[in-house]
Amino acid sequence: MLLHLEDINKSYIQGKMDVPVLHDINLDIEEGEYVAIMGPSGSGKSTLMNIIGCLDKPTSGSYVLDGNEVANMKDKELSIVRNKCIGFVFQNFNLLPRQSALQNVELPLQYANVPRRLRKNLCVEALTSVALEERMSFKPTQLSGGQKQRVAIARAMVNSPKILLADEPTGALDSKSGIQVMGLFERLHNEGVTIVMITHAREIAEYADRIITIFDGRITSDEINKNKVVVKHSDNTSEVNAAQG
Ligand code: ADP
Ligand code: MG
Numbered sequence: 001m002l003l004h005l006e007d008i009n010k011s012y013i014q015g016k017m018d019v020p021v022l023h024d025i026n027l028d029i030e031e032g033e034y035v036a037i038m039g040p041s042g043s044g045k046s047t048l049m050n051i052i053g054c055l056d057k058p059t060s061g062s063y064v065l066d067g068n069e070v071a072n073m074k075d076k077e078l079s080i081v082r083n084k085c086i087g088f089v090f091q092n093f094n095l096l097p098r099q100s101a102l103q104n105v106e107l108p109l110q111y112a113n114v115p116r117r118l119r120k121n122l123c124v125e126a127l128t129s130v131a132l133e134e135r136m137s138f139k140p141t142q143l144s145g146g147q148k149q150r151v152a153i154a155r156a157m158v159n160s161p162k163i164l165l166a167d168e169p170t171g172a173l174d175s176k177s178g179i180q181v182m183g184l185f186e187r188l189h190n191e192g193v194t195i196v197m198i199t200h201a202r203e204i205a206e207y208a209d210r211i212i213t214i215f216d217g218r219i220t221s222d223e224i225n226k227n228k229v230v231v232k233h234s235d236n237t238s239e240v241n242a243a244q245g
Helices: 045-052 073-086 103-113 114-128 145-157 175-190 233-244
Strands: 003-014 016-029 035-040 060-065 086-090 164-169 194-199 211-217 218-224
Touching: 003 045, 016 045, 016 218, 035 045, 035 175, 045 164, 073 086, 086 145, 103 114, 103 145, 114 145, 145 164, 145 175, 164 175, 175 194, 175 233
Parallel strands: 035 194, 035 211, 086 164, 164 194
Antiparallel strands: 003 016, 003 060, 211 218
């Protein structure tokens, strides 16, 4: 099992109050799965994503990620596991505004101390795989929303992590750009990447193979998606190319 969460609880301290947000979350995800975690605003999705992504720790419970018990790990060790295992994509892209697309994609390689001469090639490859080879020197302000999200996907994947963890990856995009992003996710899934995508929208969750529903901090259903939507490759490339022009 790539991810194993057992009896995970999370509360936030607010003033003198302990506010529980996640209750007894039990969840297993195998390598290569494409999972959507769906629930309304305030249901605890981002809290769960932060725990899955080792950006925050549970209040109690066990979390084994790729063979490492991370629930009580020290921050420094945790960041090593995180950087090795997980690529992140966020709703608002989280790109550094003053840096070019190439420099943004290079960041995880710098953190991982990849030698400079190898970094450029890996970045070019990652940006080419999202059809942005002609925009590598562009700054975020010179890119459309969809292009920014593709830079973020290239950055998330440049280190070849096993898991792509995405929080509302299409939330800030028009529907065409959103479909392109879903096309890229489908391709990464076919290449064997484990995808965990958080969304409040059923139409986005339906791109995944398995849909987990969360409500008030509890998992209320966990099912194979019988209505899986697959972006046709031709649609995807023609739209990626159209957005390039
Ligand atoms: P979602 O992503 O599904 O909208 P969140 O995980 O962001 O849900 O939030 C779940 C609940 O936890 C909300 O009631 C929110 O107000 C609360 N919450 C989230 N982050 C914090 C925090 N850092 N401190 C206190 N409460 C928080
Ligand atoms: Mg959220």
